[in-house]
Amino acid sequence: xxxxxxxxxxxxxxxxxxxxxxxxxxxEKSLGIEAGGTTPDGIFTLEEAPCLFVCPAAPxxxxxxxxxxxxxxxxxxxxxxxxxxxKRGPS
Numbered sequence: 001x002x003x004x005x006x007x008x009x010x011x012x013x014x015x016x017x018x019x020x021x022x023x024x025x026x027x028e029k030s031l032g033i034e035a036g037g038t039t040p041d042g043i044f045t046l047e048e049a050p051c052l053f054v055c056p057a058a059p060x061x062x063x064x065x066x067x068x069x070x071x072x073x074x075x076x077x078x079x080x081x082x083x084x085x086x087k088r089g090p091s
Contacts, residue, residue, distance in 0.1 A: 003038045003045035005064055005083060009076075012051035014058040019072070023059050024048065026073030030080055044080065 009015075009024040024046075028034055031044050038045040054060045057069020061076055068079070 001038070001042070004043050006045050006047065006062075007076075007080070008047045008049040008052065008062040009035070009071075010049045010052040010054075010058070010060045010062070012049070012055070012058075014055040015052075015060055018058040020059040022073050023061060023071050023076050027061075027076050027080065030077045043083070 011020045035046050035048045052060045054067050059071050060067050060069045061071045
């Protein structure tokens with residue numbers, strides 16, 4: 001079953017060329033799961049997306065259906081941490 005929160009990292013061409021792989025790897029390390037997996041506590045599911053259609057803002061991450069562009073590994077991990085710390089409630 002998918003987690004409570006869905007994180008999708010775009011790995012389409014624009015995002016890939018602008019640093020999507022380090023963003024995805026940062027989230028995998030932070031969450032302790034690989035793309036396609038769900039954390040044991042059922043909070044997060046991490047997925048790769050072929051394209052989120054926000055190429056000018058590459059690299060992009062979609063969090064519960066909301067896209068954020070110009071993502072860095074640090075910003076992506078901070079997004080997850082904000083949820084974990086309770087600063088952002090469930091969507």
